[in-house]
Amino acid sequence: MANIPIWPGSSNFIPGNTPFGFYDNDYQFQQDADKFANFAARRLGYPIVDVELQDLNFYAAFEEAVTIYGNEIYAYQIRQNYLSLEGVNIANDVPTVNGGPSLAFSQVTPNLGTIIRLSEQYGTEAGTGGNVDWHTGSIALTSSVQDYDLNAWAVSQGYADKDIEIKRVFYESPPAIMKYFYPYVGTGAGIMNVMDTFGWGNYSPAINFVLMPINYDLQIIQQIEFNDTIRRSNYSFEVQNNKLRLFPIPDGTVGKLYFQFLLKSERLANSITGDEGSISNLSNVPYTNPVYTHINSVGRSWIFEYALALCKEMLGYVRGKYSTVPIPGDNVTMNQADLLSSATSDKTALIDRLRAYLDETSREKLLERRSLETDYRQKELNQVPQLIYIA
């Protein structure tokens, strides 16, 4: 087989020379691809020594570096904004870039959409909102029957067995106001005496012409409630596995007992939302590859360095496929170990540097810095003598 050509000293990039072709039609990328190949070859020792790579290797490294740079930037953006992006309809709400939806050039204003959605579960359980319906049901009480199986009731109503979860039972003692005028409750009789004194005792007890302060009514009601609590049976209940036990045992004047419940199946079903077109995880947040032309010199510098590290790595693998290379009468050991260790440390350092840089520009850090600046500025302004103006 003929000699496999290695780097001859120059190259001429044409679209299609990169493995993926993400940026092949970007004029700036085309220009920089050849410049980078030249740069990388020289950094690897050419023309003093041969570099056993081809232009295609340099282009592949260059393309990968641009993609990794974009990935780091956009992954960071996703982490910053994911709470505000989850659930967004990609087709309707995301702008179009180069024919496809992309947030590459969008500013994302934080919103509480996901936070509220995450909080709906608490609203559901507390009965103050949420995303699961509370249904209402009633069961006829039977005199002298203390226990009622609400599961059996649910099945009789067409719900699945054990699918209901009781959220509220309307089984309470009558409100004290209902006994306010009750003459035998032992309270409030003072009104009648007063009316008798005034000569109005022969009127109906429901008609009261004595203007009493509201705190008097409140005290009467509290007295009734306290009396019922201490001297009478409390209205109470237990619900265990949807088995309802009432206290006190219903007597002859029973009616219907109302309660509210939710369906466990609805709770599960309502926790799944979204469709194919919405953002549901990190993988479908619509960030496309970066537009190389728009990457600034800071970014391009990082890309060149990272691509060089990739070239080192490639060259290391090329030279290291065999631990030694045969020469006439002997073997030589190439510098693959140095190349690989250098490439690995370079890549790690570059990624760490970029991530640190991104962390320093996070929304949190920027606000923190702005707050500090404000504090320091205020502290400095306080050094200026404050004059007292007398009008």
Added chain:
Amino acid sequence: MALFGGSRDISLFRHINRELMGNVITQQCAFYKYKLEETKVNIYGEAAEEKYYMGPVLLNCLIERTNQEFPETDLGVDFTWGITFKFLRDDLLDKNKDFNIDTDLYGADLVPEIGDIILYQEGYYEIDNTNANQYFFGKNPDYPNEINPLNPGLENFGSSISIICETYAVPSDKVGISRERFI
């Protein structure tokens, strides 16, 4: 099919060897190939008159020198100096090989044999032994043992890396090489 030692790997080795021998180490020698057909022999098969050589051809090589020795014999003090010249075999193959055809530097088209003369630093060294048994992965692609249906294409794997010539110094007056004719 073998997995290692394919033609791409061998091409890499060739690149490295040629860079190493041509640009880094840069040891060279001139090779005079013995023209057997033009040399007259006596009844004992020895050269009866002059010897004729082709060349010289300038070659990159690796040179391993031993110390000069002056053994004493019945005829007096002798002089021996052995040098080993190591050639990249691909450099010595013919010009039409696809790895030699695109360059003027390689493709000498010669096979070192006993009796050939090597000129090195104004000294002449006659080959008294050659070795061409440095096979990469122990495989010489010239012998793929075709046709093997289980392993087709074995001629594309392995490599015969070198030809190593062991020589001894011969006095210049004994060789007496002079240009025979102009081409």
